[in-house]
Amino acid sequence: MTSLNEFLFIAFPYIAIVVFFVGTIYRYKSTPYKVSSLSSQFLEGKKVFWGIVPFHFGIIIIFLGHLLVFLFPDDVLRWNSNPLRLILHEGIGFTFGISVFLGLTILMLRRWFNPRLKMVTNRMDVAIEVIILLQIILGLWIALGYRWGSSWFAADLSPYLWSIFKLNPQIDAVSALPVVIKLHIVGAFLIFLLIPFTRLVHFLVAPFHYIWRRYQVVMWNWDKDQVRKPETAWQVTRPKNN
Amino acid sequence: MQSSIEQPTEAEVAKAQGGPNSLQFEVNWGEKLCFGVIPRALVKDGFFKWHKFSRLLDSFVARIGVLDMIRRTNMITGFSTKRWWVPALGVFTIVLWMGPVPESRAAESGEQLFQGKCASCHSIGGGKIVGPDLAGVHDRRSQEWLEKFVKSPQSVIESGDPDAVAIYEKFNKFPMPAGLITDKEIKEVLAYIKVASAAGSGETQAAVAVKKPEKVATKEDITRGLNLFQGKARFENAGPTCISCHDVKNDAVIGGGVLAKELTTVFSELGGPGVRAILGGAPFPVMEAAYKDKALTKTEVFSLVAFLESADEQHAYQKPRDYGTGLLLSGIIGAFILFGFYSLLWLRRRKDSVNQKIYDRQVKSE
Numbered sequence A: 001m002t003s004l005n006e007f008l009f010i011a012f013p014y015i016a017i018v019v020f021f022v023g024t025i026y027r028y029k030s031t032p033y034k035v036s037s038l039s040s041q042f043l044e045g046k047k048v049f050w051g052i053v054p055f056h057f058g059i060i061i062i063f064l065g066h067l068l069v070f071l072f073p074d075d076v077l078r079w080n081s082n083p084l085r086l087i088l089h090e091g092i093g094f095t096f097g098i099s100v101f102l103g104l105t106i107l108m109l110r111r112w113f114n115p116r117l118k119m120v121t122n123r124m125d126v127a128i129e130v131i132i133l134l135q136i137i138l139g140l141w142i143a144l145g146y147r148w149g150s151s152w153f154a155a156d157l158s159p160y161l162w163s164i165f166k167l168n169p170q171i172d173a174v175s176a177l178p179v180v181i182k183l184h185i186v187g188a189f190l191i192f193l194l195i196p197f198t199r200l201v202h203f204l205v206a207p208f209h210y211i212w213r214r215y216q217v218v219m220w221n222w223d224k225d226q227v228r229k230p231e232t233a234w235q236v237t238r239p240k241n242n
Numbered sequence B: 001m002q003s004s005i006e007q008p009t010e011a012e013v014a015k016a017q018g019g020p021n022s023l024q025f026e027v028n029w030g031e032k033l034c035f036g037v038i039p040r041a042l043v044k045d046g047f048f049k050w051h052k053f054s055r056l057l058d059s060f061v062a063r064i065g066v067l068d069m070i071r072r073t074n075m076i077t078g079f080s081t082k083r084w085w086v087p088a089l090g091v092f093t094i095v096l097w098m099g100p101v102p103e104s105r106a107a108e109s110g111e112q113l114f115q116g117k118c119a120s121c122h123s124i125g126g127g128k129i130v131g132p133d134l135a136g137v138h139d140r141r142s143q144e145w146l147e148k149f150v151k152s153p154q155s156v157i158e159s160g161d162p163d164a165v166a167i168y169e170k171f172n173k174f175p176m177p178a179g180l181i182t183d184k185e186i187k188e189v190l191a192y193i194k195v196a197s198a199a200g201s202g203e204t205q206a207a208v209a210v211k212k213p214e215k216v217a218t219k220e221d222i223t224r225g226l227n228l229f230q231g232k233a234r235f236e237n238a239g240p241t242c243i244s245c246h247d248v249k250n251d252a253v254i255g256g257g258v259l260a261k262e263l264t265t266v267f268s269e270l271g272g273p274g275v276r277a278i279l280g281g282a283p284f285p286v287m288e289a290a291y292k293d294k295a296l297t298k299t300e301v302f303s304l305v306a307f308l309e310s311a312d313e314q315h316a317y318q319k320p321r322d323y324g325t326g327l328l329l330s331g332i333i334g335a336f337i338l339f340g341f342y343s344l345l346w347l348r349r350r351k352d353s354v355n356q357k358i359y360d361r362q363v364k365s366e
Helices: A001-030 A047-071 A073-080 A081-114 A115-119 A125-145 A149-165 A177-197 A199-205 A224-228 B010-017 B021-035 B038-044 B050-064 B065-072 B085-099 B110-118 B142-152 B152-158 B162-170 B183-199 B206-212 B219-230 B265-279 B284-292 B298-317 B323-345 B356-366
Strands: A218-220 B002-004
Touching: A001 A149, A001 A177, A001 A199, A047 A073, A047 A081, A047 A149, A047 B323, A073 A081, A073 A149, A081 A125, A081 A149, A081 B323, A115 B110, A125 A177, A125 A199, A125 B323, A149 B284, A177 A199, B085 B162, B110 B183, B142 B152, B142 B183, B152 B162, B219 B298, B265 B298
Parallel strands: none
Antiparallel strands: A218 B002
């Protein structure tokens, strides 16, 4: 048991970090234009809104929440020291957690039942979706069943994560936590490890400038309806762009 | 003519442009990587030859097998099933490369270990605290039994060992936590206990401290304990509040945590000295890490014990709210409010894809 804990909470995080950096740099070097994820909005534009918006806003808030508790544990403990503020904090986090869960579920169902999307789905897309879904379920389970995560994360997991980065891992506390929480921690490092092999790399190249960019106008200089008519196919203009 | 605000994806742009210029890219990559880490001037002066470095990295990488794994893995279509052993070999290489994991804890003597890990609950000749007095424990049990029990008390009790069960029953069915110390440390602690009980001077400082007669707790002490417990008053050394992990069935407590033991009847289970010892020493790994360098002060321990005692007495008449159900409901309701908010935020969004009509026509003609 001790050696398993040492592998999962000492060796595995370092493996994940090394593979993440080496793999991401390698992917960026060898196939730079593939450091992104295939947009499927072209193929299905209606349901995607109800999945992608709740999922992404939720995951950004949840990720930043975890990151802030890791970076500033003492300030989080100060905020949480009032029970009402603690409950507000947890309630907001849980709300976004539920929206992430619903969003990803909608996205997965959409991908599964739409033949057009199935064509552009690869095995790693499915694998990472399932892993993230399990990770979200574990997170919600922890938030409900092992309250209050935001406080004990600051008290116990923050020092653990810092000890990893200070190259002096302290795993006594982590080893004593319930197995659900352990799985969530291992899942986090697993997802981190898989980033360079999956569509998740797109978060490293998020196009923030799109927010301020002006609309681009895309024009065709031919009549698409005319081009597509079966009677006159290929005669008016050769179709170049769907 | 048709126009649209949509634009092609990055993948499509890449296809149109016919792939990267690798030579130019390699140089840029080095600059990009070091930007923000090493001043640009140094790079320009050729202090760091990044293109050389990256070539070096390539050759290094080809040897260690880690990147070999990434190179041979088709990164878009996932792992190749025929070459499952390639990633396995890569991971194995990293594990080997990392070498043995260093021992994270410095060696401590038996006495230091006893004071740090055991003295919260056990004395040597000082009488019972939470667990039994360990003076002369070697006369009562064999060394082998002791080692087995300290290593994993719960499993010895569950195996039906009559001595273990008797101790468990006698000490309020409160099992000693497992995994506090390693096998080697167990031997050292047991050796220390043997010597200390023979010397007969074993009454530990902690044992003396917790047995000291206390002043009687007033109503103010209990209120202060309640406020400390739920965080309305903060601990002097900025430790986390008790409700982060613990709950007490009491109407005055807002939102108790459920990670760790429920403390409603802890006072009658362990007694005043036992609770005081645990609060003072935090002998469980999770609690120990949480209060590292943030120990509770003596007055704080006193107030908390006073609160726990009064909560224990009153618990039969308390009907606190169920915060778990509340959290679940507020999360679900909140998520639906969010969905509504998003749809309002993008009320004028395009509801079909740009080429929807063309796609529909294609399907029709099939």
